[in-house]
Amino acid sequence: MAYYLSPRFLEKLAVHITKNYLKLPQVKIPLLLGVHGRKGEGKTFQCELVYERMGIEVVHISGGELESPDAGDPARLIRLRYREAAELVRVRGKMAVLMINDIDAGAGRFDALTQYTVNTQLVNNTLMNIADNPTNVQLPGSYDENEIQRVPIIMTGNDLSTLYAPLIRDGRMDKFYWQPDRDDRIGIVGGIFKPDGLSSQDITLLVDTFPTQAIDFFGAVRAQIYNEQIRDFIYSVGLENVSRSVVNTTTPPSFRKPDFSISHLLEVGDRLVREQRRVDDMRLANEYNRVLQSGGASSAPDGSFYRAYDPAAAAPDPASPSGNGDSPQCPMPTARETTYSPSPPPPHSPTPHSSLPPEVRDQVNHILAQGYRLALEHVNQRRFQTNAWQSGPTISAQDAATASAVVARCLSDHAQDYVRLIGIDPKTKQRVMEQIIQRPQR
Ligand SMILES: Nc1ncnc2c1ncn2[C@@H]1O[C@H](COP(=O)(O)OP(=O)(O)OP(=O)(O)O)[C@@H](O)[C@H]1O
Numbered sequence: 001m002a003y004y005l006s007p008r009f010l011e012k013l014a015v016h017i018t019k020n021y022l023k024l025p026q027v028k029i030p031l032l033l034g035v036h037g038r039k040g041e042g043k044t045f046q047c048e049l050v051y052e053r054m055g056i057e058v059v060h061i062s063g064g065e066l067e068s069p070d071a072g073d074p075a076r077l078i079r080l081r082y083r084e085a086a087e088l089v090r091v092r093g094k095m096a097v098l099m100i101n102d103i104d105a106g107a108g109r110f111d112a113l114t115q116y117t118v119n120t121q122l123v124n125n126t127l128m129n130i131a132d133n134p135t136n137v138q139l140p141g142s143y144d145e146n147e148i149q150r151v152p153i154i155m156t157g158n159d160l161s162t163l164y165a166p167l168i169r170d171g172r173m174d175k176f177y178w179q180p181d182r183d184d185r186i187g188i189v190g191g192i193f194k195p196d197g198l199s200s201q202d203i204t205l206l207v208d209t210f211p212t213q214a215i216d217f218f219g220a221v222r223a224q225i226y227n228e229q230i231r232d233f234i235y236s237v238g239l240e241n242v243s244r245s246v247v248n249t250t251t252p253p254s255f256r257k258p259d260f261s262i263s264h265l266l267e268v269g270d271r272l273v274r275e276q277r278r279v280d281d282m283r284l285a286n287e288y289n290r291v292l293q294s295g296g297a298s299s300a301p302d303g304s305f306y307r308a309y310d311p312a313a314a315a316p317d318p319a320s321p322s323g324n325g326d327s328p329q330c331p332m333p334t335a336r337e338t339t340y341s342p343s344p345p346p347p348h349s350p351t352p353h354s355s356l357p358p359e360v361r362d363q364v365n366h367i368l369a370q371g372y373r374l375a376l377e378h379v380n381q382r383r384f385q386t387n388a389w390q391s392g393p394t395i396s397a398q399d400a401a402t403a404s405a406v407v408a409r410c411l412s413d414h415a416q417d418y419v420r421l422i423g424i425d426p427k428t429k430q431r432v433m434e435q436i437i438q439r440p441q442r
Contacts, residue, residue, distance in 0.1 A: 002194050004187035005049040012176045013050040013154065020152035021095055031131045032153045032173040034103070036160045040216030042188060043156040043178050044101055057096035059085040063105030063157075066123050072140075075122040082130055082137050086149040097152050104157035124164035127153070131172040180215065182207065189218045196222070196260040205262060210269055217272065224268045229255045356408050360421070360437045364407060365400050367423040372432055374403055375422040378414040381440055389420065407437070416440050 016033045035043045051058050059081045066074040078100075085096040130137050134150040160168055160175065167173065180188060190203045198206075210217060233253055237245045245253060356364070367374055376392035383389075392410050397403045411419055419438040424431055 002191055003045075003049055004184070004191040005053060006046060006180065006184045006187070008184075009046045009176075009178065010050055010053065013047065014054060016154075016174055017054070017056065017095060017097060017152050020150060028171060030170065030172050030174045031134050031150070032127065032155060032167075034160045034163075034168060034173050034175045035154065035156045035178055036158065036175065037178040038214055039158050040214035041178055041180055042215040045215075046178070047099065047154060047156065051097065051099075055094060057085070057088045057092060057094050058099050059088065059096065061098065061100045063100070063102035066100075066103075066105075067119055071119060072122060074119050075126040076140060078123065078126050078130070079137055079139055082151060082153070083139065083148060085151040086137075089149040089151065096149075097154050100153065100155040102157060103155040104159050104162050121164075124167050128164075128167050128172060131167075182211075185215065188215050192218050192222055193260070196257075198260060198262065198265075202262040202265075206265055206269070209266055210273070213269075213273070217269070220272060221265055221269050224272065225258045225260060225264070226255060229258055356404050356411075357437075360407065361400075361404055363421060363435065363437070364404050367421075367433070368398060368400055368403060370423075371426075372423040373426050374407070375424060376407065376410045376419060377422060378410065378417045378419045380417050384418050392419070411438050414438070 013033070013035075019029050020031065035047065037043060048058075050056075061078065061081050065077060068074050078098075082098050085098045088094070088096045130153070135147040137148060138144060157163075160173075168175070185207045186200075186204055189207050190198075190200065193203060193206075206218070206221075233255070234242055237253075364374065374395040376395070377389040378392050379389045392414070393406055395403045395406045397406065407421065417438070417440060418436055420434055420436045422431055423433040
């Protein structure tokens with residue numbers, strides 16, 4: 001297939017990679033290049049096209065490999081693969097890169113309140129370390145005195161801001177935000193449908209009909225077109241014979257060219273969009289995460305104190321068995337929470353925090369007095385049974401009056417729901433308490 005490679009993309013990567021193989025006088029070159037942007041816009045795909053075009057050797061790591069039950073494994077893996085890439089340059093005499101896909105999936109949990117693991121820290125530190133000393137990357141247990149080849153590291157991710165901030169500073173990481181413009185999209189979609197004989201007007205119409213869809217969507221539309229024939233095939237051979245007909249067979253089924261008319265493509269595209277909307281409306285993923293989150297935290301949805309705060313237990317101890325790789329240091333994985341800045345109450349309305357029950361106000365004061373942060377969660381009566389709490393506002397204010405006002409507003413916004421107050425230790429990013437402060441009237 002004739003894939004489209006965006007000139008902007010090619011230029012950015014080509015310059016970054018080449019620069020890292022040159023010795024420029026008195027120029028400090030960042031080793032890392034972070035390609036970021038919306039999911040499914042073809043970041044990885046475009047990178048692979050660049051490597052192919054430039055004949056560059058690639059050593060891969062995926063974000064998923066950056067987590068492991070054993071602390072230190074992913075950091076070791078990065079060093080190992082980096083050295084492997086350096087060795088490829090030496091042996092093959094070609095440029096090589098270390099490509100880390102979806103870095104934020106594996107190492108991107110360095111935001112204010114969510115959990116992070118020992119491995120997350122180690123991965124971020126290892127990458128910083130390599131960026132600072134790219135020709136001296138050692139494996140644990142051995143020391144190689146010889147300098148190794150400097151190898152640029154390209155990483156893709158949706159949200160680089162979730163990485164440890166010093167890792168992405170300009171001296172270490174060059175950044176490239178990839179958002180294909182209309183011309184890029186027409187070029188890419190034209191490449192996807194090249195074998196199907198669509199005219200350039202059809203391609204333009206398809207792209208312009210779905211302007212907010214990621215590139216991935218158009219690939220999915222093409223794949224859907226074959227569904228009808230596959231369904232016919234299944235019925236023609238019979239459900240019980242499908243396996244035999246497609247696996248280990250000398251005569252695999254062949255399919256005639258499906259209907260790639262523009263009207264059919266638009267119809268399939270509309271269907272996919274409707275399905276997406278349904279997912280969005282149902283917020284299935286959101287709920288699923290909440291259930292996991294709540295299930296891992298407190299088996300009883302009665303919201304009684306989460307656990308007594310024990311500073312010794314809260315402090316992460318990498319040497320202890322429980323301080324291993326992926327044991328989250330926060331016992332409850334927390335989805336990213338929104339910060340809530342309370343707007344001032346309207347004139348002549350009662351001050352909201354004055355309406356807080358005294359015990360809740362005491363609780364707020366008590367948490368803030370210990371230097372903890374406050375957050376809120378709410379859940380309706382039905383979802384309470386499944387412990388599927390939703391994040392409410394995170395309260396950035398440290399003064400009791402403002403914080404109480406946010407709590408009071410949340411209580412009135414969710415008057416028919418359960419609301420719970422959460423105390424978070426900002427240093428360890430652990431929840432130190434949870435308590436239900438409102439129950440719906442029955
Ligand atoms: N230039 C292209 N030509 C043809 N197909 C493409 C092109 N770019 C992307 N695609 C299609 O879009 C899909 C998604 O691309 P890719 O996985 O590179 O996106 P991504 O931005 O890295 O996504 P994520 O952020 O979710 O990892 C690919 O599997 C491919 O089908």
